[in-house]
Amino acid sequence: MGIYVRHPSGFRHDTGGHPESARRLVAIEEALTERDWLGWELVEAPAAEREQLLRVHDPALVSRIEELSSSGGGAIDLDTVASEGSFEAALHAAGGAAAAADRLLAQGGGHAFVGTRPPGHHAERATAMGFCLFNNAAVAAADARARHGIERVLILDWDVHHGNGTEEIFYGSSEVLYSSIHQSPLYPGTGAATDLGAGAGEGYTVNLPVPPGSGPDEFLSLIQGVIAPIAREWKPGLLMVSAGYDAHRDDPLAECELDEAAYAEMTAAMRELAAELGAPLVVCLEGGYSVGALAASVLATLEAMDSDAAPREAPDDFAAPFCERLSAYWPSLA
Secondary structure (H helix, E strand, O other), rough: OEEEEEEEHHHHHOOOOOOOHHHHHHHHHHHHHHHHHHOOOOEEEEOOOOHHHHHHHHHHHHHHHHHHHOEEEOOOOOEEEEEEOHHHHHHHHHHHHHHHHHHHHHHHEEEEOOOOOOOOOOOOOOEOOOOOOOOHHHHHHHHHHHHOOOOEEEEOOOOOOOOHHHHHHHHHOOOOOEEEHHHHHHOOOOOOOOOOHHHHHHHHHEEEEEEOOOOOOHHHHHHHHHHHHHHHHHOOOEEEEEEOOEEEOOOOOOOOEOOOOHHHHHHHHHHHHHHHHHEEEEEOOOOOOOOHHHHEEEEEHHHHHHOOOOOOOOOOOOOOOHHHHHHOOOOOOO
């Protein structure tokens, strides 16, 4: 069984009638409570320390979110709001992701799901945006490297929106490989397949944009045909998933066609890859705005993490054009 990381402050990040609301956590936790949390160990997320945040964020951003919350909250941009409880929730969301990685690395393996909010993958080094305040997965990846000396961390982002924040933070890094499967065109308009990283990080940003209407075959093909071969070649010591569930066919904010079974297959592929590499697997909640689809998909993810059932083999034709472009950096794709 895995560990499920949560914190009640997530319910106090009050966004009103916003799509990214506490209703998301209510739906997930009600579904899991009905199933006795699948027997998973519940762990309370600690608050991130400032040192952890500052590994990936500018001090001015941290101070701005703290001051905005302490003054009662307000709009950050057209999409992103903070309330009185938002700074605390953001601290526990980032701290929970870091704590999950820390726990699994200390015990030598396993898997965890971080069911916190606000989400994180749009938060850049100096900018909160896209419903996100701090970049939870980035905080965890940087903390794992600092705390445990992990040389290589792979972050797969399957949220339907490109994680511009995670990309920006690690764009020049060869220690954290960021790969994103996302619908294009769609907010925030970043994530072109030709954006590959810069300097020492060239080749360590792997963008895999898919068109509207893409479904289970396309997503699973990219995991099995692109991400898994790169991981086998690179051998990261920690695997992370920025797990948005807004590529679900019922989601109101995008036009992809995944369902709960697709998320189970994608999770199973990452679980098998983690086992093959002997690396822990940390899955962090990102988007997903149909609360029924979100709850069912998270449940499917947790079940797949605990299962030993192998995923089906997806057709490899969708991965082929990406392999051709990326083989200059990753010979295993040739």
